Amino acid sequence: MxxxxxxxxxxxxxxxxxxxxxxxxxxxxxxxxxxxxxxxxxxxxxxxxxxxxxxSCGCKQKSRKGKTMKYPDLYAKWADIIDRCYNPDRQNYSRFGAKGITVCEEWRNSFEIFLEWNLANGYDTDLRFSRKDKTKPYEPDNCHWVSIFDQHTNKSKMSNNKSGYTGVCSHGENKYRAYISRKGKRKYLGLFDTIDEAAKARKEAEEYYEKHGIL
The missing domain is CATH 2.40.50 (OB fold (Dihydrolipoamide Acetyltransferase, E2P))
Structure with missing residues (x-):
C-alpha cells in the first residue's frame, strides 16, 4: 500500500x-x-x-525566471554541478557523483540561495567557480571564485605525487625535481637538494606564468 x-x-x-x-x-x-x-x-x-x-505549483519557477535571465551563467553553473553529481548518464559523472561528490542540500534545493551566496562571495564573470578541496562537496565553506590560474594550481594532485607539492617529485635519494605544466607544455625547473628549494622554484615559476603568460 x-x-x-x-x-x-x-x-x-x-x-x-x-x-x-x-x-x-x-x-x-x-x-x-x-x-x-x-x-x-x-x-x-x-x-x-x-x-x-x-x-511549488509553478510560482517558484516563475519568480526565479527574472533572476535566471539576469544571471544565465550562474543558473547554468547551478544546473551543471547538480547534474554532474546526481546524473549517472552524465559523461563526467565518474569524476563527481561516482566518487561521492555531492551538493549541499540548501544549494541543491534552491537556485535562489545558490545565487545569493555567489553574489555575496566574489562572483565575477572573469573568474571561475571552484571547490577549494576537490574531495569535498559543493558547499559554501568549500567554494570560491578564483582566476583560471588559481583554479589550475588547485587541481587534485596526481595519485603518485608523494611530495605534498604540485609539480614537485622525488628523484633518487635525497633529491627533488620541480616542473610546471601549462596548456599541454611542461617546463623542467631543475633538480634540488631539498623539497623546500624545489617547492620555491615551482612557486616562482607559477608567479612568472601568472604575470607574463608564458613558461
Whole structure:
C-alpha cells in the first residue's frame, strides 16, 4: 500500500487530500504557499533517481525566471554541478557523483540561495567557480571564485605525487625535481637538494606564468 502523504510538506506545497487512488500511483491535492491548489502524483512530489520533485505549483519557477535571465551563467553553473553529481548518464559523472561528490542540500534545493551566496562571495564573470578541496562537496565553506590560474594550481594532485607539492617529485635519494605544466607544455625547473628549494622554484615559476603568460 502506498504511503499516505496527507499532511506532509514538500517545498512550498502542503498535501491536503488524496485526489485519486490508483494502482500505478496515487495523485494528491496540494495547496501551494502562494494560495493556488494543484494536483500532483506521488512521483512528482517525492521525486526519483532521474526526476527532481516539484517544490511549488509553478510560482517558484516563475519568480526565479527574472533572476535566471539576469544571471544565465550562474543558473547554468547551478544546473551543471547538480547534474554532474546526481546524473549517472552524465559523461563526467565518474569524476563527481561516482566518487561521492555531492551538493549541499540548501544549494541543491534552491537556485535562489545558490545565487545569493555567489553574489555575496566574489562572483565575477572573469573568474571561475571552484571547490577549494576537490574531495569535498559543493558547499559554501568549500567554494570560491578564483582566476583560471588559481583554479589550475588547485587541481587534485596526481595519485603518485608523494611530495605534498604540485609539480614537485622525488628523484633518487635525497633529491627533488620541480616542473610546471601549462596548456599541454611542461617546463623542467631543475633538480634540488631539498623539497623546500624545489617547492620555491615551482612557486616562482607559477608567479612568472601568472604575470607574463608564458613558461
Amino acid at each position: 502506498e504511503e499516505n502523504l496527507v499532511g506532509r510538506k514538500f517545498g512550498y506545497l502542503n498535501v491536503i487530500a488524496l485526489n485519486n487512488e490508483h494502482r500505478l500511483g496515487n495523485s494528491w491535492l496540494c495547496a501551494c504557499q502562494c494560495g493556488k491548489e494543484i494536483v500532483l502524483s506521488t512521483i512528482h512530489l517525492i521525486g526519483s533517481k532521474n526526476r527532481r520533485p516539484y517544490k
